[in-house]
Amino acid sequence: MNFNNEDTIAAVCTAPGEAGISVIRISGTQAMAIADKVISCGGSLPSQRPAGSFFYARVFSVADGDEADEVIVLIFRAPRSYTREDVVEIHGHGGRQASRRIMDSLLAAGARQAGPGEFTCRAFLNGRIDLLQAxxxxxxxxxxxxxxxxxxxxxxxxxxxxxxxxxxxxxxxxxxxxxxxxxxxxxxxxxxxxxxxxxxxxxxxxxxxxxxxxAREGHILRDGALVVIAGLPNVGKSTLLNCLLGHERAIVSPTPGTTRDTIEEQMVLDGYPLRLVDTAGLRDADCTIEQEGVRRARDLLERADLIIYIVDASVPFHEADDKLYQDICRRPHLVVLNKIDLDEQVDLQIFDKQTIIKTSVMRDQQQKALKSALAELLVPLGGMHSQLSxxxxxxxxxxxxxxxxxxxxxxxxxxxxxxxxxxxxxxxxxxxxxxxxxxxxxxxxxxxxxxxxxxxxx
Ligand SMILES: Nc1nc2c(ncn2[C@@H]2O[C@H](COP(=O)(O)OP(=O)(O)OP(=O)(O)O)[C@@H](O)[C@H]2O)c(=O)[nH]1
Ligand SMILES: [Mg+2]
CATH class of the missing domain: 1.20.120.430 (tRNA modification GTPase MnmE domain 2)
Structure with a gap:
């Protein structure tokens, strides 16, 4: 990147697109001189206005003198600014065109387009904040x-x-x-x-x-907890994904092996960001595509911060379930016993009673209990114990x-x-x-x- 810190830089600070206003910031030793070239504000020049003042103005193009936008201007003088340099902030109309026209004027008047994070980098280099704050x-x-x-x-x-x-x-x-x-x-x-x-x-x-x-808390809050929905085929994994997201994201069908690839979506639960992933049903598949899906599911299980293990309550407990559960139960997990609207056939002996939620995802039963059990499991993973991350x-x-x-x-x-x-x-x-x-x-x-x-x- 190698920023030249002597340059006076300018950039649009607000996100592009339709909005009420857009903010353009200029920072550096020439900020006032550049503002004087393009901003007209009645009788005086921007550089003559006191620090902390804001005023109505018009921005003009240096090239042809055409008006670029009607704006409000804020004046900050070094060292009392975000970068500790002279800063001029121009609040123009939102949308792409007005801000582009203002930027064109500023660049033609001698400013350089700022790089990513360059204002904050200057705040660090000029000693206003340290690197952790940046x-x-x-x-x-x-x-x-x-x-x-x-x-x-x-x-x-x-x-x-x-x-x-x-x-x-x-x-x-x-x-x-x-x-x-x-x-x-x-x-x-x-x-x-x-x-x-x-x-x-x-x-x-x-x-x-x-x-x-x-460190774990920091990872959960920054990247989101990786929550993997896993289980045998046809137990209701994709139904659960859709239900937690509140929309029909994954295909649901009575055919075992419907989900092949992993399906990842972001959501926020009780203030915790989650990366929620639906996976292929875990079984010894014949088809190579499904085999790859199962491999991906197992790979995700290794990396999961939290596993939601779904079991179909309407079918007798499967030997494969037992094997899988032995691996999963050593990790942070929640067992979801699904389809309780049907006859319950499964033997619950092998599960730790503390971690089971009985539900019918399809019939919308026990959704609240399911979400609060999930949120409770997230607390020790990313629990705001220290206010540090x-x-x-x-x-x-x-x-x-x-x-x-x-x-x-x-x-x-x-x-x-x-x-x-x-x-x-x-x-x-x-x-x-x-x-x-x-x-x-x-x-x-x-x-x-x-x-x-x-x-x-x-
Ligand atoms: N009766 C009943 N059926 C359900 C329930 N939840 C899901 N189903 C049905 O079970 C079948 C399988 O659901 P999916 O969500 O596709 O199951 P899956 O675990 O994603 O299946 P695969 O992707 O094939 O591994 C569908 O026909 C669902 O409608 C439930 O609570 N009760
Ligand atoms: Mg599925």
Missing amino acids: EAVADLIRAQSDRAASMALAQLEGGLSGIVISIYDSILSETAKLEVLLDFAEDDLPELPLPEICSGLQAAELQLKELLAT IADRHAQLLRAANEQLHAAIDLLAAGDEAQIVPAADCLRASLEQLGEMTGRVYHSELLDNIFANFCIGK
């Missing part, structure tokens, strides 16, 4: 559910940064104590305060582990930081002064990993990876 901006925009949005907002307001900085500072202060010891000549070493340093480091290790324990990038860095920290504690635990140098090396490596989380330490490839996932205009 990532939270993208999380908030992309949040699929109320809970995910709350988590992102807490992170944007510095919740996660505060904890990471506090762990960083604790390790740094113990490292400083070790480094003081390194300055003493061997014979002049004071009494070694290693037990005290070790217990300071152990407290930091505990905090690190607590943070790592929220770490992403994969954070989890990797935390694991690496923890390994180094743990190694340092092990080295120091013996109280041997010869281990002070290697322990200090481990602690510095641990600090480096934590620094990458907040962006205290960063490299351009890291920024490219993070901001490439942003939308243009943010």
